[in-house]
Amino acid sequence: MVEALLFASQSPLSAADLARAEEGLDEERVEEAVAELRAEYEREQRAFGVFEVAGGWQLLTRPEYAPVLERFDTVPSATRLSAPALETLAIVAYRQPVGRAEIEEIRGVGAGGVLKTLQERGLVEVVGRGEGLGRPLLYGTTPFFLQHFGFRFLDDLPRSEELPVVLAQRDRDTTEQEAKAHAP
């Protein structure tokens, strides 16, 4: 029982916590059970052990596995942009400078989280403030965006008839002037 609780629990458990689990279990017997578990794990060379944390016990992997586990965690293809991020980036790239409200209107969903991710990745930055209520932040692509995708200038971005009116329509010259006018 003690083992099942330590395994499934979200936080370290103290002897008192564990003793609550079953009638006839007191703190002394809990401590014995934990000591026994610890010894068993060591004898059997389990990859995890019982560690004392914050006044309680918890099961953790042994430190020698840390290097692999850490690498393992970071391997997932999290370094790719998600579909929403790609879509948002496309809108920013073709419509810049563009406000969050406008992006949300085009995509039909909230864009706050995605914009933050794109900013953290250095692909998008705030380039100015729009007019109107609350003077919303306007976003544009960064030099790193051009570098990463192998463009020299924004005018290098491919344009085709496939592109939706909302993305293609915008007149580059006016918007650039606007951006300059609004830049801090």
Added chain:
Amino acid sequence: MVEALLFASQSPLSAADLARAEEGLDEERVEEAVAELRAEYEREQRAFGVFEVAGGWQLLTRPEYAPVLERFDTVPSATRLSAPALETLAIVAYRQPVGRAEIEEIRGVGAGGVLKTLQERGLVEVVGRGEGLGRPLLYGTTPFFLQHFGFRFLDDLPRSEELPVVLAQRDRDTTEQEAKAHAP
């Protein structure tokens, strides 16, 4: 190493996932290691075991500990689905890929809200677009769906004899091809 990874992971890991961890580890050796672990845990009467879920393995507590764990407040418990959600999910699971109109036709009620909930919970996702008017979105189950219900593969879905001919008739292969053909 395999044990450390299974222990530290929050979700099931496949043989391929585990083999990525270390050089010189291949899927065959991973399977051997997992089988060995499973046998050891059983022999030593550990409170948890190796379970096959969603095409991978996961360490889970054994069912006999459920009564105490369910009551324990530091143990996170899974939220169960409502009856309408289960009904909708059953249609998606057995009929995938399936459009919203078909789900509504079978249940005789609107499905928009329930589908949204199922998507938010990560049980259902858009897997493509159907043919016909408006190219309706087609829904299918996610890997997390398998995890939530403890299935190894989609073919593990319970099939009672009462389950209709319409389900049996449906050829998994064709529908999968359809899904691929319609995927964006």
Added chain:
Amino acid sequence: MIAVLEPPAARDPYEVDLERFHGPLDLLLHLIRNQDIDVFDIPIARITEQFLAAIRGMQRLELERAGEFLEMAATLIRIKAQMLFPRHDDGEDEEDPRAELVRRLLEYEHFREAARLLERAERERSRLFARGFVEVRPPVPAADLPLHTEWGEVWAAAAALAARLAEPEPGYRFRGRLVRLEEKMELIRDALSAAKRVEYAALVRPWGTRMHAVATVLACLEMAKRNAVRLRQSGPFAGLWIYRAAEGE
């Protein structure tokens, strides 16, 4: 999050609590299965009556749900009407008007059964607990990892967006507003105060939606039951006429 619908404590055994049912098919199946009725030979008149009785308390239901139950009521009434007329004796095998409904009921029942199997699997799975505690490791800032995305993917996203914006909103379906039965009964009463009889179609035409048609049929039936009007139809698919109930009869 959807709450589990708990059936409230039963009061009157004949009173059906609509909130308990996940839809009109669920209610219909309940009526059929509870009375040991052969699903392939549904006594449509009886079931229709029970179904209508069950949805009388409908004012309390939300708009969307009410529409769903009304649609089914209309289907039942249509089938009932078809069953009333003798079949043509031209030797051809005509399909039982109930066939489509039976097919839907069975299909729905099967999925309801599948849902029960899923529920059982969910319950069993919830008895196994994964490791609750995950060591806190400082997350690697995403910006420090190499980015693998290529321009082709951004371009594809733009193109997909284009395709989506060019299309009409998918999955959008018009759902009629709830039409009140009283409103329709009032309409019939008004029409009959000006003329002795009025054609059903004339009452429905100005609105043209199915919801109004259904509500008008229900209003007719209700008023006929109260002997406030009489209904006449000369044959199948002929126009339905609503007559003022003859005075003194």
